[in-house]
Structure formats: structure tokens, C-alpha cells
Amino acid sequence: MSCTTILVGKSASNDRSTMIARTDDGQFDVKKLVVVNPERQPRKYKSVISHLEIELPDNPMRYTACPSVDKANGVWAATGINVANVGMTATETITSNPRVLAADPMVEYREAKGRAKAAPGGIGEEDIVVLVLPYIHSAREGVERLGALLERYGTYESNGIAFNDENEIWWMETIGGHHWMARRVPDDVCVVNPNQFGMDAFDLEDAFGPRRDHLCSADLREFIDENNLDLNQNGAFNPRDVFGSHTPRDHVYNTPRAWYMLRCLAPYSRRWDGDNAEYTPESDNLPWALVPDRKVTAEDVKHILSSHYQGTPYNPYSSQDTGKRCMYRSIGINRTGVTSICQIRSGVPEAIRGIEWIGFGSTAFDAMLPVYTNVSRMPKYLSDVALDVSTDNFYWGSRLLGALADHSYAACIQHIERYQDAVAGKGRRLILEYDRRMAASGDFSLAAEANEALADMARVQTIDTLNKVLLESSKDMKNGYNRKDN
Numbered sequence: 001m002s003c004t005t006i007l008v009g010k011s012a013s014n015d016r017s018t019m020i021a022r023t024d025d026g027q028f029d030v031k032k033l034v035v036v037n038p039e040r041q042p043r044k045y046k047s048v049i050s051h052l053e054i055e056l057p058d059n060p061m062r063y064t065a066c067p068s069v070d071k072a073n074g075v076w077a078a079t080g081i082n083v084a085n086v087g088m089t090a091t092e093t094i095t096s097n098p099r100v101l102a103a104d105p106m107v108e109y110r111e112a113k114g115r116a117k118a119a120p121g122g123i124g125e126e127d128i129v130v131l132v133l134p135y136i137h138s139a140r141e142g143v144e145r146l147g148a149l150l151e152r153y154g155t156y157e158s159n160g161i162a163f164n165d166e167n168e169i170w171w172m173e174t175i176g177g178h179h180w181m182a183r184r185v186p187d188d189v190c191v192v193n194p195n196q197f198g199m200d201a202f203d204l205e206d207a208f209g210p211r212r213d214h215l216c217s218a219d220l221r222e223f224i225d226e227n228n229l230d231l232n233q234n235g236a237f238n239p240r241d242v243f244g245s246h247t248p249r250d251h252v253y254n255t256p257r258a259w260y261m262l263r264c265l266a267p268y269s270r271r272w273d274g275d276n277a278e279y280t281p282e283s284d285n286l287p288w289a290l291v292p293d294r295k296v297t298a299e300d301v302k303h304i305l306s307s308h309y310q311g312t313p314y315n316p317y318s319s320q321d322t323g324k325r326c327m328y329r330s331i332g333i334n335r336t337g338v339t340s341i342c343q344i345r346s347g348v349p350e351a352i353r354g355i356e357w358i359g360f361g362s363t364a365f366d367a368m369l370p371v372y373t374n375v376s377r378m379p380k381y382l383s384d385v386a387l388d389v390s391t392d393n394f395y396w397g398s399r400l401l402g403a404l405a406d407h408s409y410a411a412c413i414q415h416i417e418r419y420q421d422a423v424a425g426k427g428r429r430l431i432l433e434y435d436r437r438m439a440a441s442g443d444f445s446l447a448a449e450a451n452e453a454l455a456d457m458a459r460v461q462t463i464d465t466l467n468k469v470l471l472e473s474s475k476d477m478k479n480g481y482n483r484k485d486n
Contacts, residue, residue: 004257004331005092006301007162007169007191010346014295018169020162021301021341022089023363024078029337030069031078031395032385033358033371033378037062041134048074050109050121050156054149060134064356064373066338069385077129079340081354081373084137085166087342090128091159094173094197095245095254103227104176107154122154122177128161139163139170143182143215146172151217154178160193166344166353170215173197175243179223181207181216189289190265190296194257194331197244200288202237246284256281256314256328264304265292273312281314281328298357298368299424301341306332306363317409332364334402338395339363343370348435351444355431358382361398365405365416367423369394369458370431372447379455394455397462404466404473411472419465426457 008019024031041060046053048071061084065077079089107122123131131149136142142163154177161172171191172182181202185191191198204221207214217223224230224242231241259281263272270290271278279286308330309315313322316330341357354373359366371378385395401419405412434450437443 002195003092004195004261004305005089005160005162005191005193006261006304007164007171007185007193008296008301009169009185009187009189010167011187012190012292012296014297015345016347017343017345018087018164018166019296019298019301019341019343020087020089020164020169021305021339021357022079022092022162023305023331023339024066024337025333025335026076026337028335029076030385030387031066031338031360032069032393033064033066033338033356033382035062035375035377036065036134037376038134042130045127045130047121047123047127048072049124049126050107051118052120052123052127052153054123054131054153056131057135062376063133064378065129065133066340066358068337069387074126075130076126077133078338079342079356080129080133081342081344081356082133082136083374085344085350085353085374086133086136086139086142087164087344087354087356088129088133088142088162089340089342090132090161091125092161092193093125093195094158094160094193095195095250096158096176096197096243097245099227099229100176100243103223103229104178106156107177108156121156123149124155124157125159128159136163139165139168140184140215143170143172147180147182147215147217150174150180151178158197160198164342164344166346171199173199173239173243175217175220179217179220181220181239182214184213185289188291190292191289192258192261192265193288194254194261196250196254196258197240198288199239200285202239204237240288251282252327253329255283255286256309257331258286259283260307260309260312260331261304262286262290264300264307265296266290268293298341298343298370302357302359302363302368302420302424304331305339306366308332308364319410330364332362334362334406336362339366339368341368349439349444352435352438352447358394359398360395362402362406365402366398367420367458367461369423369454370427371451371454372434374444375448375451377448379452381455381459391463391466394458394462397459397466401462401466401469404469408473408476411476412469415465415468415472419461422461423458426461427454430454430457
């Protein structure tokens, strides 16, 4: 699935939280935010796409998820945080190359044909959150559990997966059908990943030695050697060159997004524009991670994931005809289903460390609402979503805002920006208020009350903005005339 990921280490964030965030860019998938309690977690899982059956442990934890409302293609839980305060986002579809796929083909479902029986495929984005998140107590455990599943069952697609806990973030990328590698994200950096194999460095000595910051499939070294995959010179090991891609399609669809995200994170210390630019939108050597020029907030992450090349010639909403508008694929696009920031905080009681910032629809026009994750249910405004259009939930309200505002961008963007700031500001205020109340009283059941207050606030702000945007878009209809009948 076409997505965009950003990871923020605890020393790179403004409040020493870890953040993993991703846009889930399907084909206008209708999504919702729910809590999966242990009694609702299956003990035998069957994938819709690959027809694979997997026995699951008997001790699942409660976790949040953003499943598809239409279950025709499976759950597609996307992202969530469990009660052990471990976050997960799965998955960022990434690229590979023919050499890798020839050596370790994808494990695809095969229908029965003639005398040949049907054969199940591997695991994929449909399945991964459900198979992993309820059973892990740290980000590292997430990598280890998913790695074991990949080695046993394989996968039918190339994916990147992020895990975070209070102290660490781990990024994991699949390699062919059964192989994988993962790195612990340094605390002081941010990572960007836009539908490409991302890691540009990996310490094989650590992965096959102390395993402090690098993990990988057990035979990865032999896999590389036996298939002549290492293209690196002078002893350096760049996994992006070995396992990834550098194609003209990447230069339109993937690398420009990485360039713009890095440009937002380090606008002063690097040169991103002009004749002497260190990097361009089509550079193949863009860094996977860098130290940001200043501390990064959840609002910064939201802004980056909402971007469409503002301040550059590539902005599709620019009023100037630069000749380059719509040249590159934006981060904030029309078909996003859900965007989530899984934030695991420090300095607050363990019961309320997990905050999930949630937004639906196109990120250029949606608002991100923070909610507590250690609850037994989510407010109906977030969880009670059907396939029919409605203004009674956050998903469809957000979708309507985007469709209307895009039509009359210049007139509507002021209302959208005020809406986004209002939801973030009022949301933060409610989180601060309830943090204090729960820390003072020790009554962490108030998190459910806080979420209802947050949802009520989002409903009021969304309807108010819909009223304004609908009026502006109505004024801009093609059948409007200046002459009036009264």
C-alpha cells in the first residue's frame, strides 16, 4: 500500500517521547479506530488474501487498531498501541529488485489446479498487526516475533514495519519472501521512509554478534554471498543498494517525498534547493535518518505528513504556473484512509503513556486528534463507522472536508488551517487536564471519559468547519451568477 512513514527518536522529540507515524494510503479505504479486547482476539487466524491459517498464543493483550470497515479483503488493522505501551505501524510498502526476488521469491497463494492442491501464501499487510501487536512487550520483541513469522511463513509483498516503546524505536524491512533486517533508530534522529527500501547502513557484525542495535534473519549473510547481491565498493555495506531500487519511477513517486520531509526537518543545516543543493528530489543518496535542526513535536509530524511541496515549484495548489506543479507525488494525497502517530510518552504514569493521534482522509485537510489508548473502548465518533457517507463520525466528516476544500482551495484553506490548529490545541489542553487529574487521583479509568470529551470536541470543530467549507465551495460552483432575483 502506498504510504509515508516518519519516526522520531526520544532525544529528537520535544518531550522525550518516541513517535512512529504513517499515512495509510489505500484506495479510499473506510477506516475506524477501535479497541480489540483479549476475548475478541482470534486464537486461530486465517488470512483472506493468502488463505494462510496460523495458531495464535492464548495470552493476547488489549490493543488499539484501525481496521477497514469493509472486511472483504481482511482486517488491515494498520496501526495501534497495546496495554504494554508498545506501538506498531504496519506496513509501509517498499521496493525490491529482480535479483532479490529471483533468489527468494514472494510466497503467493496458489489456487488448486488439476491435481495440484491449493497452497497458502505468506503473511502481509492485511495480517501483521493482528499477528504481532497483542503479544509483544517491547519494540525489540516486535521485531523478533515478526522475524520468526516471516522466516516460517514468508510474505507475499515487500514491507517496512515500525515498533516503538518508551525508550526505543525499531525499523524492520522485509527482503524477498523470507528474509528481513531491522535497526534500532538512534535516539537523536528522525527517519523518513516513502515506499522505498530505506536503510542506507547496517552493521552485520552487530547483527551476528552482540545484536545491540541490528537484527536480521539467521542466514542473511549466506543469502547475500550465495546470490552475489552485494553491489557495494570498498567494504561499505549499503542495504538500500543491495536490496532496494533506483528507478525513474522512484524519482517521481518516492524520493521526492523523502527529500521534502528531510527538508522540513533540517531546513538550515543542509542545502535542499538551488544550483548548489546537496540533495534534490531525485537524489538516490538521500539520508535515511538525520538529526533534526530543532526538537520535533507531534504537530510537526502532522505537518510533514500533510505536505504537498509547499514553498517549492512542485506544489499542486500553487497559484503560479511554475510548469512543475503535480510533477511529483505528494505526501498528502486524496486517497489516504487513516493517519496515525503512535506516541509513547515519558514522565507520566505507565497507565497513560500511550497516546494515539488519529486522522482520517487526506492529510492536507484532516485534523489529528490525540486519544488515550489504555481503554476498553473508543468513542463511537471514532469507532462507529459504516460504508455509507455520514456526518456522525470523524472518518466521513474528514473525507467530506477534504473533497469540498480541495475544490475551492484558496477560499477554504484558512478554515482548514484554523480547524487543524483548534483540534490539536484543544486536544492537547484536554490531555494535559486529564493527565493531571489521573496522576493526582490514581484513577486511570478517567482516560475513557477524556476520550469522550476529545471526541465531542472534534465533532463540534468538524461540523463547524464543514459549515464554512460548504459555504465557500457553494460560492465557487460553476453555475453561479452575479445577478440576483431579489
